Amino acid sequence: MSKGDTSTAGLAERKRSHLDLCQNDAVEFQGKTTLFEEVDLIHDALPELAVEDLDLTVEFLGKRLRAPLLITGMTGGTAEAFAVNRDLASVAERCGIGFGLGSQRAMQRDPDTAWTFAIRKYIPTSLLLANIGLVQAGQASTDDVRQLVKNVAADALCVHLNAGQELIQPEGDRDFRGGYATLARLARDLGVPVIAKETGCGISRRVGEALSRVGIRHLDVSGAGGTSWVRVEALRGNGSSRRLGELFSNWGIPTAASLAMLRDTELELIASGGLRNGLEMAKAIALGARLCGAALPIYRAYRTAGLDGAVTLIHEFIDGIKAAMLLTGSRTIADLAQQPLVIGERLKAWLAAVQR
Ligand SMILES: Cc1cc2nc3c(=O)[nH]c(=O)nc-3n(C[C@H](O)[C@H](O)[C@H](O)COP(=O)(O)O)c2cc1C
Helix, strand or coil: CCCCCCCHHHHHHHHHHHHHHHHHCCCECCCCCCCHHHEEECCCCCCCCCHHHCECCEEECCEEECCCEEECCCCCCCHHHHHHHHHHHHHHHHHCCEEECCCCHHHHHCHHHHHHHCCHHHCCCCCEEEEEEHHHHHHCCHHHHHHHHHHCCCCEEEEECCHHHHHHCCCCCCCCCCHHHHHHHHHHHCCCCEEEECCCCCCCHHHHHHHHHCCCCEEECCCECCECHHHHHHHHCCHHHHHHHHHCCCCCCEHHHHHHHHCCCCCEEEECCCCCCHHHHHHHHHCCEEEEEECHHHHHHHHHHHHHHHHHHHHHHHHHHHHHHHHHCCCEHHHHHCCCEEECHHHHHHHHHHCC
16 A cells, blocks of 8 residues: 555565565554553443344445444455455455455556456445555546546445555655545545545544545544554664654554544544454444444454454454443444443543644
8 A cells, every 4th residue: 555666566566565564573553552441331231132133234335234344455466465355355245244455556557457456246245445545546537546446346435544654665655735635526526435544543533524624424544553554664664764663653543532533523434443352343333433444353364264264253343242232232233322431531631632
């Protein structure tokens, strides 16, 4: 999901190294958490519910999902990436949840790689999201971006925001001006919904409100506490870029703080960034998320134990959400979204900073 050396081979090599690092290295935040440990749901000692009564279905962008879950965008552009996309898309279809493609920059630049993103037939009915970087979207015409979405038969486009990662990459983008204009243009003219998506540093109240003013209706907050792309680039880099990456390796708005800041806006929110179990996902829903996304743990489960490993993990997420629903007396996801929450001091400090 980055610029880098301009050759197709350079881009493919970077994709490979991102997948390797994410599989094997300590790519998650070490000194900052999502702050979901600062959020508590209130126990219902007498829930008048049976597990089989629970209804986890949600509607998102016109698609009905069996659970409020999304495998967020990771990869594309190489044969290896195609296999990951194909397998995880079929996992999403099997589980009745959403799936996001990784950055389609490779196929934007080299149409010969388009086949590595062509996985709609493996997810014929569920939610499928296209993906492009904000800077690349700004450089392309609306027609070209529409074609990227159409070629993969996606339901919506994620435009990813990754200024933190780019700054650490020696060859990354340095000019982020014009981002709101790009998103305004796409929201107005693309013809499919546009989701503004961070990549692990979170979205603030101020940015969310500004995005709302330019016509964006959906955000994936992708906050801090999970995979850190600054850390990934620090691990890839050396010398000055490694030191700058280390300096900023805990940069970002914790996922729970980002959600709590944005919850009473008009925006429809996807929670992601460091969501690692169903209880955190239930808390995210009670904090205002419509869907919960995860990337790294699903990728690792798939690498370790194949398709069944990914399916097992998703079922564990669902079991955790169900337990939290039963124990709060919530029969539906809408009931869970209404639950009162206990919020700790560290999370309150983030919220105080945005209340004027
Ligand atoms: C291997 C890998 C590749 C990723 N590539 C992309 C990408 O191309 N586009 C994008 O929007 N996000 C990308 N992401 C970011 C994820 O979608 C997600 O926002 C982030 O990793 C935080 O979620 P997590 O903590 O569950 O991993 C990638 C994540 C991983 C682990």
